[in-house]
Amino acid sequence: MAGRALTLLFALLPAAASAYSRTHPVLAWSSRNSRALTSSAVSEAAKNSHAIASALYTNNDICDHDAVIVVNHQGLHASDLRTLSSSCHVARALSSAPSSLQFAYVESEERNANPFLDLSSILSERCGSRAVSHAPDLGEFDIDAGKGKHVVSISLPALEDGEIGASRKSSMANHESWLSGELSKIENIFSDYLVIYAGAPGSSLGVRQSSSSSTFDAEVVASPSGGILKRYQLLTPGLILVLLVSLFILVPVIFLGVSALSSIQSPLTNEIPKGFSAEEKKNQ
Numbered sequence: 001m002a003g004r005a006l007t008l009l010f011a012l013l014p015a016a017a018s019a020y021s022r023t024h025p026v027l028a029w030s031s032r033n034s035r036a037l038t039s040s041a042v043s044e045a046a047k048n049s050h051a052i053a054s055a056l057y058t059n060n061d062i063c064d065h066d067a068v069i070v071v072n073h074q075g076l077h078a079s080d081l082r083t084l085s086s087s088c089h090v091a092r093a094l095s096s097a098p099s100s101l102q103f104a105y106v107e108s109e110e111r112n113a114n115p116f117l118d119l120s121s122i123l124s125e126r127c128g129s130r131a132v133s134h135a136p137d138l139g140e141f142d143i144d145a146g147k148g149k150h151v152v153s154i155s156l157p158a159l160e161d162g163e164i165g166a167s168r169k170s171s172m173a174n175h176e177s178w179l180s181g182e183l184s185k186i187e188n189i190f191s192d193y194l195v196i197y198a199g200a201p202g203s204s205l206g207v208r209q210s211s212s213s214s215t216f217d218a219e220v221v222a223s224p225s226g227g228i229l230k231r232y233q234l235l236t237p238g239l240i241l242v243l244l245v246s247l248f249i250l251v252p253v254i255f256l257g258v259s260a261l262s263s264i265q266s267p268l269t270n271e272i273p274k275g276f277s278a279e280e281k282k283n284q
Contacts, residue, residue, distance in 0.1 A: 023105040024199030025078045026052060026116075027090065029097035031193050036062040037099040049106045049198065053115035056196070063127035067143075067150045067190035071179065072117040075159030076199030078104040083169045089180035090197065106198075114200035117153055124151040136178055145189050152186060154179070161202050 026049060028037055036042075036059040045051030056062060084090065094100050108114075124131040129149035134141040136157065143150055156175045159168060187193060 022108050022201045024076055026103045026106045027197040029093050029100040029195055032098050034099040037101050046103050049108050050115040053119055057119055057123045065192050065194045067193040069152045069195045070116050070120045071154045071197040072114045073156040074200045075202030080172045083172055084176055088176055108201050116196050116198045120151050120153045158202055
């Protein structure tokens with residue numbers, strides 16, 4: 001079942017045709033049959049994140065859930081979900097959920113915007129739910145079924161656009177592992193819940209490079225006058241290590257080799273043997 005759910009999750013749409021730079025996946029599942037997830041309005045709004053959020057949040061059935069968990073993961077792409085194991089919490093939840101929706105490439109109207117997170121406060125007011133925010137750096141969070149309905153907003157660390165390969169895969173696995181633990185805690189408290197896991201476009205590499213360049217230029221302009229040692233760190237740890245290896249290992253080895261070569265003597269000598277007569281040698 002988990003393998004089939006993962007196949008459905010990772011093969012939603014052809015990547016080559018729809019993988020735009022400002023798209024992200026949107027996943028949702030519930031612990032019971034939810035008409036909010038299966039409504040035709042949500043299906044018709046499948047290409048735009050704000051339209052999907054509006055269709056979900058304006059549906060009256062969404063307020064019937066005891067807990068609505070909104071997970072914001074900036075920089076998340078459909079390819080990141082493909083790196084997850086078939087036994088991960090997301091795949092297992094989708095396979096066993098009575099109601100679910102899965103969109104791989106959803107367009108975002110604004111940079112870094114996640115309407116599911118931005119509109120969560122409006123959802124909590126409309127449903128009369130208690131709003132709770134959570135993130136990995138906030139420690140434990142206070143949720144209690146005895147305090148009524150909840151809208152829980154969870155923000156995961158952003159996946160950087162420049163991060164690729166094994167590093168990005170490791171970051172995604174760590175984020176999913178932490179999220180699995182937190183979702184399990186919530187699911188143990190609330191038997192009737194709905195989870196919305198949505199990505200958001202991350203800042204582009206070009207924007208970050210421009211920002212870094214501007215910051216660098218400002219630092220150069222504002223830096224105090226003086227020699228090069230006041231502006232730059234010349235003796236880095238790597239350079240110090242190279243100098244130590246050269247002075248205490250490479251130079252002694254070269255000196256020892258040159259000394260050994262210079263001490264080699266030829267066995268042939270130019271001394272005239274005793275009793276040798278050049279005149280006799282010539283008359284022979």
